[in-house]
Amino acid sequence: MQKPMYINGVWQKREEELIVLDPATRDVHYSVPKASVQDVNEAIEAAHQTFHSEAWRSFKPHERGYCLHKVAADLRERLQEFAKAETLDVGKPLKQSEADVEAAARYFEYYAAMADKVLGETIPIEPGILDYTVREPLGVTAHIIPWNYPVQITARSVAAAIAMGNTTVVKPAEQTPSTALLLAESMEKAGIPTGVYHVVTGTGQEAGQALASHPLVRHIAFTGSVKTGSTIMQTAAKQITAVTPELGGKSPQIVFSDCHFEQAVQTVTNAITQNAGQTCSAGSRLIIEASIEERFVEALKANFEKLSIGPGIENYQLGPIITDAQVEQIDGYIERAKADGATIITGGTKQDDYYYLPTIITKIDAGHPIAQEEVFGPVITVHPFKTEEEAIALANGTDYGLVTGIWTNDIGRAHRIAEAAESGQVFINNYGAGGGIQMPFGGYKRSGYGREKGLEALQNYTQLKNVAVSYRQS
Numbered sequence: 020m021q022k023p024m025y026i027n028g029v030w031q032k033r034e035e036e037l038i039v040l041d042p043a044t045r046d047v048h049y050s051v052p053k054a055s056v057q058d059v060n061e062a063i064e065a066a067h068q069t070f071h072s073e074a075w076r077s078f079k080p081h082e083r084g085y086c087l088h089k090v091a092a093d094l095r096e097r098l099q100e101f102a103k104a105e106t107l108d109v110g111k112p113l114k115q116s117e118a119d120v121e122a123a124a125r126y127f128e129y130y131a132a133m134a135d136k137v138l139g140e141t142i143p144i145e146p147g148i149l150d151y152t153v154r155e156p157l158g159v160t161a162h163i164i165p166w167n168y169p170v171q172i173t174a175r176s177v178a179a180a181i182a183m184g185n186t187t188v189v190k191p192a193e194q195t196p197s198t199a200l201l202l203a204e205s206m207e208k209a210g211i212p213t214g215v216y217h218v219v220t221g222t223g224q225e226a227g228q229a230l231a232s233h234p235l236v237r238h239i240a241f242t243g244s245v246k247t248g249s250t251i252m253q254t255a256a257k258q259i260t261a262v263t264p265e266l267g268g269k270s271p272q273i274v275f276s277d278c279h280f281e282q283a284v285q286t287v288t289n290a291i292t293q294n295a296g297q298t299c300s301a302g303s304r305l306i307i308e309a310s311i312e313e314r315f316v317e318a319l320k321a322n323f324e325k326l327s328i329g330p331g332i333e334n335y336q337l338g339p340i341i342t343d344a345q346v347e348q349i350d351g352y353i354e355r356a357k358a359d360g361a362t363i364i365t366g367g368t369k370q371d372d373y374y375y376l377p378t379i380i381t382k383i384d385a386g387h388p389i390a391q392e393e394v395f396g397p398v399i400t401v402h403p404f405k406t407e408e409e410a411i412a413l414a415n416g417t418d419y420g421l422v423t424g425i426w427t428n429d430i431g432r433a434h435r436i437a438e439a440a441e442s443g444q445v446f447i448n449n450y451g452a453g454g455g456i457q458m459p460f461g462g463y464k465r466s467g468y469g470r471e472k473g474l475e476a477l478q479n480y481t482q483l484k485n486v487a488v489s490y491r492q493s
C-alpha cells in the first residue's frame with residue numbers, strides 16, 4: 020500500500036516508491052512516493068506563493084495561534100492513531116510514542132500561544148528620530164527530520180515556523196514518514212490554509228539536497244548526524260540560507276559518591292535505554308567517582324538485565340534497532356572495544372537479529388571510538404575518576420556538547436561543574452526535566468549551534484528589520 024505525500028494540499032502518489040519496514044519484524048509495512056527534485060521544487064514554489072498570497076498575509080497572528088491550538092487538540096484526540104503509526108515506523112515502545120505525541124501537541128500549544136506575542140523594540144537615537152524593530156517571518160522554511168523522534172521533532176520546528184508566519188516543507192526520514200503525513204490531516208482540519216504545510220517523502224540525497232539547495236528556501240531546520248549536517252550547511256551556504264543544525268551527542272552522566280544513589284541509577288538506566296539508545300541526548304558515558312564504581316555498575320547491571328525486550332507495539336521496554344545497518348554499526352563498535360581489551364559487564368550482543376542487549380562496558384580508554392562517537396544503541400561506557408577536575412576533563416573530552424548530567428548533593432560542586440560543562444544543556448540531579456518543551460535545546464561544539472525549543476527557537480523563524488523614521492519639522 021502506498022501512502023501518498025502531501026504537496027500543495029493534494030495527496031500525491033508516484034510510481035517510484037520507498038519501502039517502509041516495521042523494525043520489529045523487518046516486514047514491508049507500506050510504501051511512500053520517492054519524491055523527485057521536481058516534486059520538491061513544486062512544494063517549495065507552492066509554499067513560496069502561499070507565503071506571498073493575500074490569504075496568508077491577511078491571516079492575523081492570533082488566527083495562526085487559534086489554528087495551531089486546534090492542531091494540538093487533534094493530536095490529542097488521535098493520540099492512539101499517531102502513537103501506533105510512530106511505533107510501527109520507529110520500533111519504540113507504544114508508551115514512549117504516546118508521550119512523544121503528547122509532546123508534539125505541547126509544541127503546537129506552546130508556539131500557538133506565542134503567535135501574537137513576539138515583539139519589536141524602540142531604540143533611542145536622538146530627538147526627532149523614531150527607531151523601531153519588527154520581527155518578520157522569513158518565507159519558506161525547510162524541515163529535515165531524523166528517524167528517531169519524528170513526530171516530536173517535526174512538531175517542534177514546524178509549530179514555531181508557522182506561528183511566526185512562515186510556510187513549511189517537511190522531509191521526514193525515509194524510514195519514518197507516517198506521522199508527518201498524518202499531521203497534514205490535522206493541519207487541514209485545523210484550518211491552516213493550503214500551501215502552508217507540505218510533506219515530501221524522499222531520500223536525503225535527492226529530496227533533502229533539493230531542499231537544501233533551493234534559492235527560495237530561507238531557513239533549514241536540520242536534525243540529524245554531524246556528517247549530514249555539515250553537507251547540508253555546505254549546500255545551503257551557496258544560497259546564504261540559514262541552517263539550524265541540531266546534531267548528535269555523546270553525553271556524560273557525572274556521578275559523585277554523595278548522590279541520591281537509587282535515583283541516579285534509575286535515571287542513568289532510562290537515559291541510555293530509552294528508544295533502545297537511539298536518542299541524540301542519550302547519556303552514553305558514565306563518569307563515576309571511583310569509590311562507588313563497583314556498587315553503581317552492579318546496580319546498573321541489575322537494572323539493564325531486568326528490561327523486557329520485544330516489539331514496541333506490545334509495549335516491551337526495549338524495542339528493536341531501526342535497521343540492520345544500525346545493528347551492524349553497534350556490533351562494530353563493541354567488537355572493536357572487545358579487541359582492545361574492554362570488559363563487557365552485561366550485554367555486548369544482539370538478540371533475535373533486530374534487538375540489542377543493553378550493554379555496559381568498563382576498562383575502556385576514554386579516547387576509544389566507542390567512548391567518543393555516537394553508537395546509537397543501548398550501550399554505556401564507564402570511566403572512573405578521583406577528583407572533580409578529572410571528572411570535568413572526562414565529561415568535556417569529546418567533540419560533542421549536547422547535554423551534561425550531574426549527580427551530587429554538594430550544591431557548590433554542582434554549580435562549578437555546570438559552569439565548566441561544554442554543552443548546551445545541563446541537568447543536575449535529573450535528566451530531561453520531564454521533556455522540556457520550554458527549555459532551549461541545542462549543542463556546543465560539533466553538536467551544532469542555534470537552539471530549538473523554548474522561546475529561543477522563535478529567533479530561527481523570524482528576521483529582524485530596523486526602521487528609522489525622522490519626524491523633525493523641516
Ligand code: NAP
Nearest residue numbers: 164165166192193222223227228243244247265266267299
Ligand atoms: P541523518 O542520517 O543525518 O539523517 C537526517 C535527515 O537528513 C534524514 O531525513 C535524511 O534523509 C536527511 N539527509 C541525509 N542525507 C542528506 C543530504 N545529503 N542532504 C539533505 N538531507 C539529507 O540522521 P539519522 O540517522 O536520521 O538520525 C540520527 C542522528 O540524528 C544522530 O546523529 C542523532 O544524534 C541526531 N539527532 C539529533 C537530535 C537533536 O535534536 N540534536 C535529535 C534526534 C537525532 P534519509 O535518511 O531519508 O535519506
Ligand code: MG
Nearest residue numbers: 166192193223
Ligand atoms: Mg538516514
